[in-house]
Amino acid sequence: MSHDYPNIARELLQGLGGAENLEQAAHCVTRLRLALKDPSRVDKAALSRIDLVKGSFFTGGLFQIVIGPGEVERVYAALREITGMAAATIADVKQKGAGKTNAMQRLVRVFSDVFMPILPALIIAGLLMGVNNLMGAKGMFIADKTLLEAYPSLDGVWSLINLMANTAFVFLPALVGWSAAKRFGGSEILGIVLGLMLVHPDLLNAWNYGKAVAGLDGQSLPYFDIFGWLRIEKVGYQGQILPILMAAYVMSVIEKWLRARVPNAIQLLVVPITTIVVTGVLALAIIGPVTRHLGILITEGVVMLFNVAPVLGGAIFGLLYAPLVITGMHHMFLAVDLQLIATQGGTFIWPMIVMSNLAQGSAALAVFYMSRNARERSMASTSAISAYFGITEPAMFGVNLRYKFPFYAALIGSALGSIFLSLNKIQASAIGVGGLPGFISIIPQYIPTFIVGMVIAMVVPFLLTCGLSMKIIRPGYRVA
DSSP: OOOOHHHHHHHHHHHTTOGGGEEEEEEOSSEEEEEESOGGGOOHHHHHTSTTOOEEEEETTEEEEEOOTTHHHHHHHHHHHHHOOOOOOHHHHHHHTGGGSOHHHHHHHHHHHHHGGGHHHHHHHHHHHHHHHHHTOTTSSBTTBOHHHHOGGGHHHHHHHHHHHHHHHHTHHHHHHHHHHHHHTSOHHHHHHHHHHTTOTTSBOGGGHHHHHHTGGGOOOOEEEETTTEEEEOBOOTTOSHHHHHHHHHHHHHHHHHHTTSOGGGHHHHHHHHHHHHHHHHIIIIIHHHHHHHHHHHHHHHHHHHHHOHHHHHHHHHHHHHHHHHHTGGGHHHHHHHHHHHHHSSBSHHHHHHHHHHHHHHHHHHHHHHBOOHHHHHHHHHHHHHHHTTOOHHHIIIIIHHHSHHHHHHHHHHHHHHHHHHHTTOOBSSOOOSSGGGGGGBOGGGHHHHHHHHHHHHHHHHHHHHHHHHHSOOTTBSOO
């Protein structure tokens, strides 16, 4: 279906209080992110009547308009053409609204700015890793055999996919180093170098750190012996998030301090080498060991909660994840997922995220089934499909929150599905697509149970929404 994007952009500007009220604009996968001079001038009722607009809200110092994947890029292009605004990144726009946020929102914004650019690489790696896990799972397709055992000719394919899947996780500190340096205002190439240094092959692989500490297999911790008085652990940080995140911040601070004081004529000679040497020593001697142990404590605390009270943990997560998406605070869970994968070999957080996404999709699908209104049915159907493949904002803002009870039904379905997964200790080996294809990234022996959880998360919201629509009088529904 073709849309008049310039006209939609003009209507948006009118609802936003005019072009003069718009300071800066950017977009993510589904939303326009807008920095406004005066948010009180926004006419939300007028915005809600615009074609393609599925919802709008103010959070994190920015006004956000939910449009949906693909369409948001075209609306943004039309908006720029009409206003003459320069292209801006999400980080640029967030900086404009920084003064209107609290400390927690600023912290969440940092996680979002760092991890969102590298998320596609992590999802691709997770899907490929899931395919490899399925190929190597005994009894998944053939009784008492893996596909590799039944068809030895697949070994080359398995090895190639394994190489592709592991790349993003093995060199994760380099990806985070690039993105974090960009976010903190440092040199992106130095961020990459710093990240690669933390996974250098001369360092003890992080996966073997525990064995070396315990003295297993004859291993012991190697050290850099500096002048006989300083010993630095010769250990890598593969798959770790906190060490490179903090190191990139320190590196950026040092680099900016030097650039402000070193003469331009010798900056290229002095600044990069000084920055890398100083930050490298700090990263290996202090930042790395401290943040590694901090990360271990965080993951152990999360694991303990779900081990001691799986029902409570699953219920809380299932009920709160969707509201956290509304505020943008859900981005913090990506760091927890990666830390769990690095230290525990799998994450139980990401499978519950799938439950929340599927539940929102099913609630929107129920609205499609019960509604008579053509525009509402169109929005509900497309939003449900989007949620089933991991993007829930159109379903939440465009459909479920509009009528409230579908949103509550989705929260109940998400909570029940998450409790089921938590009780059965379901884990994913990597991050994948947070929807129907999510089973690919689940550790193979948990896949059948995970699929049961998917059914719970999908059926409960659908039935609840249909049932509630029969009780709650709403124009446009089949049963009033």
